[in-house]
Amino acid sequence: MPAVSMTVNGKAVAGDVEARTLLVQFLRENLRLTGTHVGCDTSQCGACVVHIDGIAAKSCTTLALQCEGAKVTTIEGLAEANGPLHPMQEAFREHHALQCGFCTPGMIMAALDIVRRRGNDLDEHTIREQLDGNICRCTGYHNIVKAIAAGAKAMAKGGARQAAE
């Protein structure tokens, strides 16, 4: 089995994986980082979104071996241990943008990428269009849209870690 090594949430990790092992499986099963979820098998639902070298990617459609030497950030890496939450996480709680929580890690990681690409002043139409790769069955998206707009604004006020480069 080939070996793979990468940095996940700032820590160097390594493992032996089959060539067909997906990044999401490596994260969940090898590293026991179970915050990243699998919700589908056709890359539609977005529950698996992580950041690879600072850019959002679906970890269900990425092979672990493709991430050799890469810097991966998962939901667990957003806030420092025992530190404050990331403003986007806070915004999701403040605006009741989650119910069952299963789509939430991928939704938050995708939201950060929207901010990276479209800035901190996001209107409703833009957010709704940009969430094309994320499915939520519980919230009807109404509060997710509000949370992302608020989280983006809060990030502009600074003082918090952005998504890892």
Added chain:
Amino acid sequence: MSTTGIGAAVRRKEDLRFITGKGQYTDDVIRPGETRAMFVRSPHAHAKIGGIDVSEARKMPGVVDVLTGKDFANDKIGNLICGWMIHSKDGSPMKMAPHPALAAEKICHVGDVVAVVIAATQAQGRDAAEKVKVDYELLPAVVDPAEAKSGPQIHDVAPKNTIYEWSLGDAKAVDAAFAAAKHVTRLHIVNNRLIANAVEPRVALAEYDAGTDQLTLWNTTQNPHVSRLVISAFVGMAPEHKLRVIAPDVGGGFGSKIFIYPEEVVCLWAARKVGRPVKWTADRSESFITDAHGRDHVTHAELALDANGKFLAMRVKTIANLGAYMSTFSSSVPTYLYATLLSGQYDIPQIYCEVDAVYTNTVPVDAYRGAGRPEATFVVERLVEVAARQLEIDPADLRRRNFIKTFPHQTPVIMAYDAGDYNASLKKALETADVKGFNKRKRDAARNGKLRGLGYSTYIEACGIAPSQAVGSLGCGVGLWESAEVRVNPTGSVEVLTGTHAHGQGHETTFAQLVSERLGIPFENISVVHGDTDKVQFGMGTYGSRSGAVGMSAIVKALDKIEAKAKKVAAHMLEAAEGDIVFKDGKFTVAGTDKSAAWGDVALNAYIAHKFAGQELEPGLKETSFYDPTNFTFPAGCHICEVEVDRDTGKTEIVSWTAVDDFGTIINPMIVEGQVHGGIAQGIGQALLESAIYDKDGQLVTGSLMDYSMPHAHDLPSFKVGLTETKAPSNPLGIKGCGEAGAIASPAAVINAITDAIGTEDLSMPATAQAVWSALMRAQPSHAA
């Protein structure tokens, strides 16, 4: 109102673990020595099973065992059941076909399970499953419920694939009313088959401890105790006290995680056989062919009116597709959860409803958010809207003429509505939706080549499921009460053990709000415990919008007992008569004095037991209640949908959504709004996007998220949500429940709006761009380019 009591928009306690990726969903649970199960599923819709050759599969790397339906049958495991008996008009019981968890003789739908591979990893299981050779002797299949009775017979016990032929109401009285009617509105309605698609797929993890002869099942279930009861008493997997069922965090259910499915049964059986934990995690496309589907009715409906637009009678005939086997609650959904709501918000003197339930070679159908009530509301609200158009009466006005205005109101279909004010929600919705300005908006849109339409849905539903004797008399095999244990700790903190379960509803927050307000103790000092049959007393779980109305009422009753006992302890501590103790804001005071004891001191004293004799008063402070509701509750309201249809593409944009709902007492308005948003989104999904489609050979053509169109953020508007309130008289808090109302009200509002826009009623759900464009072409051929 305090900042954390009843009515406060408290932010949720459970969010912390979800937003940091520390939730513990069933697939996150890992047991030492865990193996993975991969099911071998039939690719055919209807076939006899010849031989199964597992020899090659068994030799594959990592394979622990490969088990078949024959192995399962040899171990004499019981079948899965439907727990609600329905009788046909002729008095005969419903025809419940045997449903073994692993098929041995024949398979009845694509996805039916014939074998299971137990392997060290999922990948190895997948590789080995592909090597299992099954000999199928193909049989002809039937998928359309309208053709089921003349199609190939699927089960020996059900000639003409007929499960039951049921009815409700007085047929003769209805016929007489129709004969005397001035106007009759008739509609043919298809309520499209849906797939719940909670974002978390189903998971079952089973473990057997040979030392204690104990089975444990971690499962994505909405009702762990009910699962435990069915799996022990009916399936016979283990005695009830030797089976523990744990539902950890569950990622959405919407009904699909109520039922007892083959996979958890097989995992339990396999875990005991191989002596290692067995975990099954569904792929999404696997979920499509094994999770219960929803809806799938074909209906012919008629409404009789007099010369003034007063409703005289309604006559409904429905064929309900229950799929290849009867799922756990399937029989009740198109009968007692459907026909009993056909009165809607209206005073209709006579109603008659016939429902024929049939088998087809499709995935079993059971409750899905709303369970019968969306189907009923669609029938009623389409009939009313179309009648208004045919009689050229304003649709709001026609509704007002027929609203029930006095309560209690006995409908002709069992339900007795106890409280409501339908005019209030209609009035508020009309204002919020600015219906007055609609005609101008329509003219402006027309100048831009767009067609605007307005649709109403004044819905009512019955939830807070349910009074046990009532549902028992209707055939339900269980009571639908709920349980709560309130456990006060010596240090004064409180645990509430509830028989309900949360898969997104926020019970850890709302239940704590209730206790905090009642006991006057900090919100942070209260924990809610659910989802483990070892920890929590028997409860019926969460569905049917019952956790507030029934679950919280049980907590209130337990709190009553806690208060009574705590007062006794305080009386001893304060050397006063029990009748002189007043409890308010977390303090016990002797009336008319300044002698008091704080909650924390009373709790500690209850357990230290130094201040009273154990013979007079037992130590401890922990009380239980099993609460049986006295009636269903009846949330109701008015949704108004405004759409803009593009004449050239048929694409519908929802430009505005107004919902005004009456849920009685509200615990947390933020959570209630979230439930309404989510319900509306699912209803819009049904109306515009979603459809589970089978081809004539029984292949599920919409077999993954590639083809089954789930609502995305850009398909939906933001929602204007408002409330009116008439408290539910049937429970101590006055709560009606809110979890399903959005999904119940919304499809009718959408279709009413689109048909208003395009000027024809010839439109079925889902009203995709192609469906709407085709309807436009059929109605106005001169518009063809």
